[in-house]
Amino acid sequence: MDLVFPHTFVPWFRSVAPHIHAYRGKTFVVGITGEAIAAGKLNALVQDLAILHAMGVRLVLVHGFRPQVDEQLRAKGLTSKFAQGRRITDSVALDCAQEAAGQLRFEIEAAFSQGLPNTPMANSTVRVVSGNFLTARPVGIVDGVDFVSSGFVRKVDAVMIRRAIDIGALVLLSPFGFSPTGEAFNLTMEDVATATAVALQADKLLFLTEVPGVRESLDDPDSPIDTELALADAERLLARLPESTLPTDPGFYLRHCIDACRGGVERSHILPFASDGALLMEIFTHDGIGTMVVDEKLESLREAGADDVGGILQLIEPFERDGTLVKRDRTEIERDIANYTVIEHDGVIFGCAALYPYPEAMTGEMAALTVSPQVQGQGDGDKILKRVEQRARAAGLASIFVLTTRTMHWFIKRGFSPVDPDWLPEARKRKYNWDRRSQVLVKKLS
Template identity: 45%
Template sequence: MNTRFPFVEWFRNSSPYINAHRGRTFVILIEGEAMASGHGEQLIQDLALLHTLGVRLVVTYGIRPQVNQALSAEGIEPQRHAGRWVADHAIMRCVERVAAEQRLWLEARLSLGLPNTPLHGVELTAVSGNLVMAKPLGVRHGIDFDHSGEVRRVRAGAIEDLLERGALVVLPPLGFSSTGEVFDLDAAEVAQHAAVALKADKLILLGEADGLHDDSGQLQRQLTPADAEPLRLASVPGSELARHLGAACEAARHGVGRTHLLSWHDHDALLGELFTRDGVGTMITRHRYEQLRCAELGDIAGLLELLRPLEERGMLVERSRERLEHEIDDYLVIERDGMIVGCAALHVFPDAHMGELACVAVHKDYRGGARGELLLAEAERRARRHDVASLFALTTHTTHWFFERGFRASTIDALPPLRRDAYNHARKSKILIKSLD
């Protein structure tokens, strides 16, 4: 469907996500390089939009480039070990000053409401405080890290109270101890612990890279913590990749539903990841974003929507809701983030030791990704479990697809008697058979 305003169609398609994200808790890390390079303004506008849509936001931020610049201006060369600097008194003085400056900058931008600005009419309350408790790294490998610390606990109850009152919570990369000391913390670690403590729905890490890529350079849309762990171990200790992967894997293992690795370089990354089905970055989750599974009665509406365009074009025989309900146990589906994007049915004829592969369909936006092959492979596995010796398919449009996957042309006499009697001679479907021996 054509529209004069392309964003209108995008807005319509994003409505399920707007509804799904309302009332959810997102913890978002913005690395210091984003602020230093001038991308902070756009990100803050996007945060304000999320807030107006009812998302509960906790935002933490990195300050590494700003602190490095401040140290360089003072002629201080920090001692580094395993990706962390030794935060002595001089370095800690810079860290505290820069963290405060960045927090004030964030709060000032979140307060902007002039006419003709994206935040006009939006009233945000940004709150920070002693919400992260810390402890010193101590002496490691003979090096005293002084005021470099690690998260001890996040005051989840206090943060929840603030979120319930409609506040946006800002967490600097600083932690406080019961002895009244302040410690320099890794911002990714703060984000991870906050997400776990709050049982957040999402942890979003905005860094340099637009996600993770395989050896051929293809963006990897989804990984499990087990998939991502080797990449973390192979990365440079203390690098952004190591820190982000460590935070993502730990968060996923401790109950955070989804962690997203995005690039702040991409103007559309944050909203594109949250309000489109395929997203733009890499997601790390213990739950499958796309899965092949047995169909259930709750999938009927999705199946009808998937099959309707193919039925209208004459590629598939029309199937009523009642027929799908009756045959639902024969169906396999591919579900992608709640949407049925592929299906196939296996109807078994036990007396003939044959099975019919029927209703193979993949949504037009998800073809070319080997989903048809996945459905066929699973149907063949299921057929063998039922002692099926051969599969047959009837098709009017996709003969070559079946030929390329081991089927051969046959005649109506090769069909099981029940299927032979039900053959629709008016459609003149091609009859194809594949041996499973």
């Protein structure tokens, strides 16, 4: 075991390093349902949040308490009352909600205070800050139903929350808000988490829920989870779904994710709390485990800049080492960085290519086309090729060519044709390595 472990652990740890660098200093709002806590998932979630906190992620945690309030009401011989998917919070239900919130806050703070040796919490120091950060307003009477002390978020005190997370604290929010007259209103975790993420302009909003995510087929409950939805696609999908009032409805969390992205949150996620480590898997693996809604205005395919040199070097180095790509040093990439196109996910570069024009021959070379092994087969190579072709057309070029020793068939399937090396522009022909014997392939641009 000792001999095998380094061969699996070290490459894995290096593979997540770009995500660690990308998320340091970012703000995540995490919403956890009361059902997850009732299912015994709190300690594992706290351990994962402590890891993120140690990596420099700024955290706001919002907890729900639906089953806990129901339990308090049952203990009093009463039943929960709901209308239009929202709890009717009379005076007794409000007392039960306050009791449930107090107990949960105590349990969460206790969980973050753990530090036993030989546990994930050893040496952790996570200070939890709670407070009256939320101003609320009543739901009022809707369709003849008086919701009494149920409310909506009116305002989030983003300034004070930022001050707390700036000093390294984790902010814990219960689904309660207060009016300027001091009245307490019972809110929903989903509304609080969404409003807080928008107010903070958080980098991520993550819901740990009863549902595994949004499935690719609305008609097949066993179809795969759709791991990424552009905002426009998510809106079209939501329009096809019936009105969602229950947390187990497909559109319930999707609606909140859409609202968050419309409000400026970069990415919103729906994760299954039943999967151990769902939070870490979603953040530190490319495909994740749930559904991510992405504001499509965040262009993942773009021209490279000076800050991308390190990411490009890290991406192409393994392919240079095995001989797939010709060796390029940092100075060369820095000099030619304007020629590069990159594709990124969550701030990490997963693909690149460079275009070197030869205007006198009306052609250009596409070089260093690379896609990370983590995402190969998912279409990123085609996206990069399409963008390079667009750049070539914009430069007035009639064709592009590549030199390759191992990927001829990939290019041929995409419209490239093999030619003799003598076809190359004179300036490129002088640099052709006859020992390497690279195949030259050309694609005409219509």
